Structures are given as structure tokens and as C-alpha cells.
Amino acid sequence: MEEKNNMDKMFKDRLGKDNPAFKDEYWQGFEKMLEAAAPVSTAGSSSGFGKALHLMTTTKGIISIVTFVTLSTATYFYSKSLKDNQITQKVESIQAPLSFSTHPDDTIVVFSTPTGVSNPFSLSSSTTAVNVASQPGSIQTANQALSEKQTVTPSKQISNSIVSSVATPQNKKEIRSRSSNEKALIPGRNGVAIVAEGSPDEVIALKEKFSGTRTDTKQPVEKGMVNDLTGSIPGRTLPQDSSLFQYTDNQKPDAQKEEFPTGNQPIVRKDDSPPLIPAAIPADLPTAQSGAIPGLTSGIFAENKLFKLFLAAGATSYTPFGNTSGFSGTGRVGFQFGAGTWYEITKEISVLAETDYLRTSGHQLSASSESTDYLFTKWVGRVTVENREINLLHVPVLLRYRYKFHMFSAGLSLQYILSCTGEKTTVDSVRYQYKYNHEKADNYIGGFNRLTAGLTAEYSCFVFRQNAILLRYTYYLNDMLKKQYYEGIKSPKPGYLFIGLRCRIF
Amino acid sequence: MSALVSPDIINLCRKNDRKAQRQVYEKLFASSMRVCKRYCNGTEEAMEVLNTAFLKVFTQLDKYGGKGSFEGWVHRIMVNTSLDHLREEKKHHSHFIYPEKMDDVPDEETDELEYNDIELDSLYRMIGELPPVSRLVFNLYVFENFSHTEIGRELGISVGTSKWHLSFARKFLREKVKAVYQKAQ
Numbered sequence: 001m002e003e004k005n006n007m008d009k010m011f012k013d014r015l016g017k018d019n020p021a022f023k024d025e026y027w028q029g030f031e032k033m034l035e036a037a038a039p040v041s042t043a044g045s046s047s048g049f050g051k052a053l054h055l056m057t058t059t060k061g062i063i064s065i066v067t068f069v070t071l072s073t074a075t076y077f078y079s080k081s082l083k084d085n086q087i088t089q090k091v092e093s094i095q096a097p098l099s100f101s102t103h104p105d106d107t108i109v110v111f112s113t114p115t116g117v118s119n120p121f122s123l124s125s126s127t128t129a130v131n132v133a134s135q136p137g138s139i140q141t142a143n144q145a146l147s148e149k150q151t152v153t154p155s156k157q158i159s160n161s162i163v164s165s166v167a168t169p170q171n172k173k174e175i176r177s178r179s180s181n182e183k184a185l186i187p188g189r190n191g192v193a194i195v196a197e198g199s200p201d202e203v204i205a206l207k208e209k210f211s212g213t214r215t216d217t218k219q220p221v222e223k224g225m226v227n228d229l230t231g232s233i234p235g236r237t238l239p240q241d242s243s244l245f246q247y248t249d250n251q252k253p254d255a256q257k258e259e260f261p262t263g264n265q266p267i268v269r270k271d272d273s274p275p276l277i278p279a280a281i282p283a284d285l286p287t288a289q290s291g292a293i294p295g296l297t298s299g300i301f302a303e304n305k306l307f308k309l310f311l312a313a314g315a316t317s318y319t320p321f322g323n324t325s326g327f328s329g330t331g332r333v334g335f336q337f338g339a340g341t342w343y344e345i346t347k348e349i350s351v352l353a354e355t356d357y358l359r360t361s362g363h364q365l366s367a368s369s370e371s372t373d374y375l376f377t378k379w380v381g382r383v384t385v386e387n388r389e390i391n392l393l394h395v396p397v398l399l400r401y402r403y404k405f406h407m408f409s410a411g412l413s414l415q416y417i418l419s420c421t422g423e424k425t426t427v428d429s430v431r432y433q434y435k436y437n438h439e440k441a442d443n444y445i446g447g448f449n450r451l452t453a454g455l456t457a458e459y460s461c462f463v464f465r466q467n468a469i470l471l472r473y474t475y476y477l478n479d480m481l482k483k484q485y486y487e488g489i490k491s492p493k494p495g496y497l498f499i500g501l502r503c504r505i506f
Numbered sequence: 507m508s509a510l511v512s513p514d515i516i517n518l519c520r521k522n523d524r525k526a527q528r529q530v531y532e533k534l535f536a537s538s539m540r541v542c543k544r545y546c547n548g549t550e551e552a553m554e555v556l557n558t559a560f561l562k563v564f565t566q567l568d569k570y571g572g573k574g575s576f577e578g579w580v581h582r583i584m585v586n587t588s589l590d591h592l593r594e595e596k597k598h599h600s601h602f603i604y605p606e607k608m609d610d611v612p613d614e615e616t617d618e619l620e621y622n623d624i625e626l627d628s629l630y631r632m633i634g635e636l637p638p639v640s641r642l643v644f645n646l647y648v649f650e651n652f653s654h655t656e657i658g659r660e661l662g663i664s665v666g667t668s669k670w671h672l673s674f675a676r677k678f679l680r681e682k683v684k685a686v687y688q689k690a691q
Contacts, residue, residue, distance in 0.1 A: 007676045007683070008648045011629060015649075018626050020539040022532050030531060030557045031524070037561055 065412065065453070069397055073351060077307075077343055308344070308466070313337035314500015318360055319473070334360025336394065336498060348402050352409060356394040358496070390420040394496070396456045396474065409458040413474045415494070417450045452478035452494070466504035473497050510534065511576050520567050527564055534577065538584050544645050545588035547634030549627075559587035585650070592638045624686055632682040636675055643668050644675035 316336045340354030398411035454476035460468040476494045510533045518526035538559065542552035562583055570579050633641060642661070646652040647668075654668040661668070 005676055007679055010683075011633070011679070012648055014624075014626060014629055015540065015544060018540050018543075019536050020543070022535040026535065026553065027528050027531055029553075030560060031528075033557050033561060034527070034564065037565065 069412070073343075073353070073397075080343075307341055308504050309339070309341050309506040310466075310502050310504045311337070311339050312354060312356065312470070312500055312502040314470075314498055316358055316360065316496050316498045316500075319495050319497040334358065334390075336500070338394070342400065350400045350402070352396075352398045352400050352411075354396050354398075356396075357391070358394045359391050360389070391418040392416060392420075393418060394474070396458075396472070398456060398458060400458075405462040407458075407460045407462075407468065409456075409460070409472075411456055413454045413456040413476075415452045415454065415474075415476060417452075449478050452476045454478075454494075460502060468502045469500070470502050471497075471499055513572070516567065516570070516576060519564060522564075530563075531560055534580055537577070538580065541581065541584040541649075542588055543630045544633055544649060545585075545592060545641065548631075551591075551634075555588055555591045556584070558591075559584045562587060589642065592642055624683065628686055632679050632686075635682070636678055640671040640675040640678070643671035644679075647672050 314336065315333060317333045336356045336358035338354055338356030340352060342350045342352040344350040393416045394413060395416070396411060396413040398409035400407050400409040454474050456472060456474040458470055458472040460470035462468045474496045479493060511530050515526045515529055519530055535556075538556055539552060542556045542559070543549065546552040546555055559580075563580055566583075570576065633644070636644060639661075643657055646657050647654070654665045654672070657663070657668045658665045
């Protein structure tokens with residue numbers, strides 16, 4: 001180092017001997033600065049709306065909003081689930097094996113159970129077993145209290161999904177039908193009229209039988225079909241000591257199974273006890289439609305429930321919005337995947353919550369200070385901040401409107417940075433390498449805001465059943481960089497464009 | 507030279523121990539303030555930069571791995587923070603009028619000057635009145651012992667430009683010193 005100038009020597013010698021005195025007030029001022037640097041500055045607009053908006057974007061505000069939304073949603077869904085469970089419990093009461101007791105009038109009530117109800121009469125999802133026995137002028141149906149008797153006329157058709165039966169004096173009849181795709185009113189013997197349900201062939205067979213034109217008297221049980229009375233499938237019969245019914249076609253003696261019951265033939269029980277009637281059927285049994293009865297399957301995510309679970313995955317791109325001057329990031333594409341649920345408030349409107357893991361590599365963010373090629377020199381005092389890789393959790397909570405196959409969603413999002421790597425290039429080209437982790441991200445110079453909140457808009461479209469492609473953009477209200485450390489650096493607010501597929505799994 | 511700050515104190519500072527932080531702040535105040543005052547224009551501005559630099563020191567203490575002296579690491583942060591501050595001075599010095607041609611800068615004078623009577627604050631003030639780039643080159647060349655090549659590489663300027671800024675700074679300071687000396691006479 002040459003030192004040929006006395007001006008250099010003068011300044012170096014004189015200033016080198018300077019010993020600025022330390023004062024307590026210096027430390028006190030700095031201590032305040034230290035304490036102020038810990039929390040994020042909350043200075044903002046003086047207007048009420050501005051303050052509210054600003055508070056919403058602070059960490060406390062974000063946590064408050066998320067907590068409020070979560071609790072409100074959970075409360076709402078819980079109350080809805082309770083209501084559904086009440087229906088479920090009522091309906092599930094028929095899932096238990098029915099108890100039978102003798103009826104003083106020796107009445108046997110036989111009913112057709114809807115598809116999917118797991119009671120002793122319906123072990124097959126495609127079969128309807130109908131068993132009719134009659135007592136003069138009386139009939140009991142499953143959608144009424146069993147103790148209540150109802151007088152019917154031969155032409156009266158009772159609930160088609162529950163029971164079809166007509167009674168005549170002193171006759172006990174048994175009807176078997178294996179499907180419920182056709183009905184017919186059959187004039188039977190002794191003035192009996194029977195509503196028969198079943199496939200065309202079965203209806204014809206029943207017509208033949210009850211009109212006296214039938215020639216064959218044996219009704220073979222097809223493999224896999226439900227046996228009459230017991231509802232059991234051959235090979236899957238009830239135990240021998242079953243207290244319900246004694247026989248199936250495979251078990252009962254030949255004398256018993258050679259004839260189809262034609263009336264005046266009591267239903268045989270193992271213990272030869274009097275004819276049976278079911279008891280304790282709930283009066284408000286819901287009417288079954290083509291599918292399952294709502295609430296029959298337990299669990300809040302059952303098909304009939306309004307909760308839907310889904311998986312989502314796709315490509316994401318760091319796409320800041322607005323002022324991107326100074327932004328020169330490249331290689332911002334990454335991926336994200338996650339899971340979530342939506343709850344249908346109405347057919348058109350639903351609430352959707354999702355949690356995604358998002359990872360992008362390359363330079364997602366490159367923010368620079370304004371060019372410092374000031375004066376007439378080409379000296380560039382450029383400060384650049386780049387984050388090379390980022391791992392975060394992305395949690396959108398959206399309100400969705402559905403129109404046919406199209407869905408439009410909007411709502412709030414949270415971004416929680418798990419970790420990221422960054423690099424800062426200072427004015428003297430000294431590079432600092434940063435590696436952030438959970439504990440240190442908030443304390444590092446040049447740290448990134450760990451928790452940020454944003455707005456999300458989404459369009460999705462069903463492409464196959466309930467699988468949809470979706471296009472989502474999330475714009476975050478907070479700066480990704482901590483401004484107190486990057487004063488003067490223009491940093492675009494983070495934004496992510498997501499293109500992916502959402503598949504319903506449950 | 508023995509270390510002013512022991513490793514134990516540094517570890518306490520990592521745990522945000524206020525007493526330890528104050529100890530570090532107090533022990534390194536003088537040397538750090540000297541650096542900041544050279545790069546800044548005035549004591550208040552230097553205090554602002556010094557506190558900003560110390561804030562970085564305490565919040566980024568984990569980056570100090572123990573290799574090299576802690577004082578040297580702090581010194582480097584002081585310099586870098588001062589450089590950052592200098593960038594911000596662009597707008598405040600945009601009105602400064604440089605000579606139109608580099609040839610207009612006179613050759614260096616070698617005559618001795620009587621300067622012992624000049625106060626330190628006056629010397630700091632003279633440096634502070636330099637344009638930012640010239641101040642930066644002068645500081646790096648004289649106090650940090652950088653060569654023009656190193657300055658050019660660090661600042662992204664040519665060696666010639668660096669030399670011009672140094673010459674300009676010397677002449678600027680010489681005139682200021684002369685004026686003060688003559689006034690004192």
C-alpha cells in the first residue's frame with residue numbers, strides 16, 4: 001500500500017486516534033431499537049378501515065381470522081352433523097335384528113325393505129323381499145307404528161318403497177319378489193288383491209300363482225338370490241339356532257320346500273311358535289328413493305353427507321402481481337399437493353378448505369434496490385435479494401359457487417414458510433448465504449415473513465365425475481421480505497399461480 | 507491484540523442477554539463509531555448507521571462461526587452498513603457538481619500542511635462533505651488499505667475511475683484543510 005500523500009497520512013493518523021466516548025444514552029437508544037425490532041412494525045393507515053386491514057395482515061390478525069373462521073366453520077358443521085346423526089340413529093335402529101312377538105290377532109306383517117338396509121330381510125342390495133300375511137282387515141306397515149292397524153282396500157297401494165300388501169280374511173300369503181322394477185295388482189284367490197313388485201318375469205309368475213293358473217309349484221332359489229322370509233342367501237344362511245326363521249331352501253325338509261306357499265299355510269318357525277310380527281319399527285322412517293336412505297350409513301363423510309374429501313396436486317409458479325420493477329427472478333416453477341374438504345351448504349354454495357405443501361426451486365424472488373449507477377460513474381451499488389428455494393404450507397379457505405360444471409371460488413389464504421434459502425448480494429459484492437429454518441427465520445437479517453395472508457381466487461371445472469381441473473391465483477398482502485432489514489429494496493408481494501387437478505376421494 | 511469480547515459474552519448475546527449485549531456495544535463502540543463517522547456526514551447520521559449495524563450484529567450473531575476475530579467481523583458489518591447508507595445518499599447529493607473532465611483535476615500536491623491544530627470533528631466534517639463515491643473510494647483506499655484494483659473490483663468501477671475519485675477527494679480535502687488552517691491563522 002503506497003502512502004505517498006500527506007493528506008492520506010494526516011487523516012489516517014488523526015482519525016485513527018479518535019476515541020469517541022461511550023454514553024449510557026447511546027445504549028438506551030439502541031436498546032429501544034432492539035426491542036422495537038423484535039415485533040413487526042404495526043404502523044399503518046390512520047383510518048379505521050386501514051387499521052383494520054393492516055391488523056388483518058399482521059401475524060396476530062391472521063391467527064385471529066383463521067381461528068375465528070375455523071371455530072365458526074367447525075361449529076356450523078358440528079351442528080349440521082348432529083342433525084344428520086339424529087336421523088342416522090333413528091334409521092339405524094332398524095339395522096338391528098328385529099324382535100318378534102306374537103300378535104293377539106295372529107297377524108303377520110311382512111314388509112319390503114329398501115335397498116341397502118341391513119336388516120334380516122335385505123342382505124342383497126338388489127333384492128326386495130316381500131312377505132305377506134294377512135288378518136281380516138288389518139295391515140301393518142313399516143312406516144307406521146306396528147301397534148297401529150290400518151284397514152285397506154284391495155286397490156290401495158301402500159308406499160311402494162316400504163310395503164306392498166293387501167289382506168283378506170283368514171288368508172296368509174307369502175309373496176316373493178326379487179326386484180322392484182315393476183308392480184302389478186294381482187287379483188288373488190278369495191277376493192285377495194296383491195300388489196306385486198319385481199321383475200317382469202317374477203310379476204308374471206306371481207300373477208300365475210295367485211290367479212290359479214300356475215302349474216309348477218316349486219320355486220327354485222337361484223344362486224345368489226335372497227331366500228324368502230329369512231332374506232338369506234344360499235350358503236350364507238342363519239345359524240341353525242337362529243331365533244328368526246327356521247329354514248332356507250337348503251335346510252328345510254323336502255316336504256316344506258316343494259310347494260310355494262299358497263295360503264292357509266303358516267310360516268314355520270323352528271320352535272313352532274305362533275306366527276311372528278316385527279316390532280319396534282320407527283314411525284318416522286324416511287322414505288327411500290332410488291339410492292340409499294339418507295343417514296343409513298354412519299360417519300359424517302358418507303355418500304349422503306355433505307362433506308367431501310379430495311386430493312389436489314399440480315404445478316405452481318411464483319407469479320407476483322403489481323409492481324414487479326426490480327424483479328428478475330427466473331426458474332420459479334415448482335409443485336404443490338395437498339388435501340382438503342368441501343362442505344355443501346346448498347347445492348350451489350359450498351365451503352372449501354385445503355392444505356397444500358408447496359415447493360419451488362430456482363429463483364422465485366429476486367428483489368433489487370434501485371439502481372445506484374448514480375452521478376456520472378457506472379458504479380453499481382446493487383443490492384439483490386434472491387430466495388433460491390422455498391418450502392411452505394398453503395392453506396386456502398374458500399367460498400365456492402357452483403354453476404353446472406363450473407365452480408368459482410374466492411376466499412382467504414395463509415402461507416406459512418417452513419424453510420427457504422436466500423442470498424443477498426450487497427453493494428460490495430460480498431455475498432451472504434442464508435439458510436433459514438424454523439427457529440431462525442424470524443431472527444435473521446434478510447429474513448422472510450414466515451406467516452403471511454392473502455386473497456385467493458379460483459376457477460375449477462368438473463371434467464370427470466367429481467374430479468376437476470382448477471386454476472388458482474393467490475395474492476399475498478404481506479411483503480415476503482422483512483422490510484426492516486431491506487429498506488429501500490423493492491420487493492413484489494408474493495403471488496402463486498396454481499394449475500392442478502382436484503380428485504374427490506371420499 | 508487480545509480480543510475485546512470473549513466467546514462467553516458472544517454466546518450470551520446469542521441468547522439475547524441484554525447485559526452481554528450492552529457489554530459488546532460498549533466495548534466496540536469507539537472503533538465502530540470511528541468507521542461510521544468516516545462514511546457518514548455528521549455524528550447523528552453516524553449514530554444511526556452504527557445502531558443499524560449493531561442491530562444486524564445482534565440479530566445475525568449465529569452467522570459468526572468463531573473463525574476470525576469477532577471485532578473484525580463487526581468491523582466488516584459496520585463498513586457494509588455504511589456502504590448501504592451511502593447508496594441512500596444519492597438523492598441528497600444529486601446536486602453536486604463534478605468537474606466536467608477528469609483532466610481538470612489538478613496534480614497532487616506534496617507540500618506539508620500544518621494540521622495538528624485542526625479539530626477531529628472538522629476532519630470528519632470534511633470527509634462527510636465529499637460526494638458519496640469519492641468518500642467511499644477515499645475511505646477504502648486510505649483506511650481499509652484497498653488498492654485501486656480492489657476498489658474497482660469491489661465497486662464495479664474501473665481503476666481509472668477509482669483513481670480519479672481519490673484524486674478528487676484529496677484535492678477537495680486539501681482545500682478544506684487549507685481554508686480551516688488559514689482561518690485559524
